[in-house]
Amino acid sequence: MQKRFIPLAVLIAAVLALLLHLGMHAAATPVFSYAKERPATEERRIYLTFDDGPSTAVTNRVLDTLRREGVHATFFIVSDRAHGREETLRRIVREGHTVGVHSATHRYDEIYASDRALVRDAETCAALIRRVTGVQPQVYRFPGGGTADNGRRAALLTKLGFRIVSWNAVCGDEEIARADADTLYKTAVSTAAGKDPVVLLMHDSAGHAATAEALPRIIAHFRARGYVFCAY
Numbered sequence: 056m057q058k059r060f061i062p063l064a065v066l067i068a069a070v071l072a073l074l075l076h077l078g079m080h081a082a083a084t085p086v087f088s089y090a091k092e093r094p095a096t097e098e099r100r101i102y103l104t105f106d107d108g109p110s111t112a113v114t115n116r117v118l119d120t121l122r123r124e125g126v127h128a129t130f131f132i133v134s135d136r137a138h139g140r141e142e143t144l145r146r147i148v149r150e151g152h153t154v155g156v157h158s159a160t161h162r163y164d165e166i167y168a169s170d171r172a173l174v175r176d177a178e179t180c181a182a183l184i185r186r187v188t189g190v191q192p193q194v195y196r197f198p199g200g201g202t203a204d205n206g207r208r209a210a211l212l213t214k215l216g217f218r219i220v221s222w223n224a225v226c227g228d229e230e231i232a233r234a235d236a237d238t239l240y241k242t243a244v245s246t247a248a249g250k251d252p253v254v255l256l257m258h259d260s261a262g263h264a265a266t267a268e269a270l271p272r273i274i275a276h277f278r279a280r281g282y283v284f285c286a287y
């Protein structure tokens with residue numbers, strides 16, 4: 056009897072503890088909801104970032120959407136692709152977006168051949184941005200995400216005045232072959248889940264029409280969840 060009584064007491068205590076815990080959790084919920092009223096500086100942030108452009112059709116369609124939505128983004132450009140698309144590059148700056156350095160050529164074997172090659176590549180891209188837009192780029196993104204040597208190489212680029220920007224979420228427009236807009240939207244949402252700030256990697260180079268198509272839904276999703284859209 057004694058032996059059976061003790062486990063029962065333990066069970067009752069455990070149930071009471073569980074109920075108490077649930078009760079406390081329920082009581083805590085209204086307090087947690089005050090998070091919605093946090094000051095603007097504490098709101099959740101998302102950085103929309105577009106790599107590998109400019110292109111003619113995709114970049115301009117992305118810009119149309121961003122203008123319509125009143126959202127600013129960051130474009131890490133490949134300067135070789137800006138030749139003949141100077142007006143698109145100027146439009147990015149004119150409409151309040153940030154232009155960053157990605158590469159001159161986007162050819163990994165050349166860019167990562169040596170430290171000197173890496174610096175030359177970044178400076179060539181930066182010079183074109185300056186010449187076409189009059190803006191000195193402040194941010195840099197490693198082509199292909201960089202190499203195992205990123206830490207040391209980041210220090211070289213930081214010395215040139217660049218802030219290195221990586222990402223923590225993707226829409227999948229490079230990772231998933233022939234992904235449609237719905238897949239890109241869902242991938243952006245799932246990879247960004249629980250992150251703050253979200254730095255979302257997308258591509259506005261030619262052939263990424265699905266990314267431009269997915270963008271309005273991506274913006275609507277994060278806006279509905281109280282995210283503030285930021286550019287570097």
Ligand SMILES: [Zn+2]
Pocket residue numbers: 106107157161198199
């Ligand atoms: Zn790239």
